[in-house]
Amino acid sequence: MDEPTTRAAKRAATAQRILEAAQVEFGEHGLEATTVRAIAGRAGVDPSLVIQHYGSKSDLFAIAARLDGDSTGGDVSGHLFDVLGVRLSGLPPETRALVRSMLTAPEATRAMKDFLDERVRNLARTSDDADAELRAALTVSSILGLTIARHFLELDALADISESQIDxxxxxxxxxxxxxxxGDG
Structure with missing residues (x-):
């Protein structure tokens, strides 16, 4: 890939390197244990640039841990199977950072709650069942639990799930x- 040549392009590339480094650091160590110096070291920049680009460690965390909304595209079961597949494979750095920090950092707790509440509402809207919201909350919670058990607790029974077992x-x-x-409903 070509090196950025304009000042704006160099600035954007530096900001992106910092963000990617922050996602890895937050994912490995959580919000509380991650330092601006560690992020800067991983990004290969001076710590002052981290603050210059993102303001504070908390502000950077809010950006680094931002999860994009999922879209079902109308196929709820298919979408959830896709989500399950992603959660069973590697986690994106922003997901790892948020999950690792959600029980210790109020910012992460709020971000995760907001994200999951949105997932529950979206899933519940796909059903006319009287218990749709409860079923949606249980499904979303189960996928979160599976994510934690596999990637953070490294539960033995979840370590080597095969495609056959998924099916x-x-x-x-x-x-x-x-x-x-x-069926479809």
Whole structure:
């Protein structure tokens, strides 16, 4: 890739390097244990540039841990199976940072709660079932629990899930949680 040549391009490239370094640091150490110096060291910049670009460690965390909203595209089960597949494979750095910090940093707690509440509302809107919101909350919570158990606690039983097990165990479990019978509704 070509080196940025304009001042604005260099500034943007530096900001991006800092952001990516912050996501890794927050993901590995959480908000509280991550330092501006560690972020700067990983990004290969002076610590003052971290503050210059992002204001404070908390402001940088808010950006680094921002999760994009998911879109179901109308296929709720398919979308949730895709989400489950992502959560079983590697976690994006912003997800790792937010999950690692959500129980110790109020900023992360709020961000995760807002994100998950939105996921629950979106999922609940796809069903006319009287218990749609509860089912949605249980489904979202289960996927979060699976994410934590696999990537942070490294539960032995979740370490080597095969494609076959995803199809024969996890898909039916998720379908049952949604109150579906394998149909579209």
């Amino acid at each position: 024969t165990v996890l898909r039916p479990w998720l379908t049952a949680a949604l109150g579906e019978d394998g």
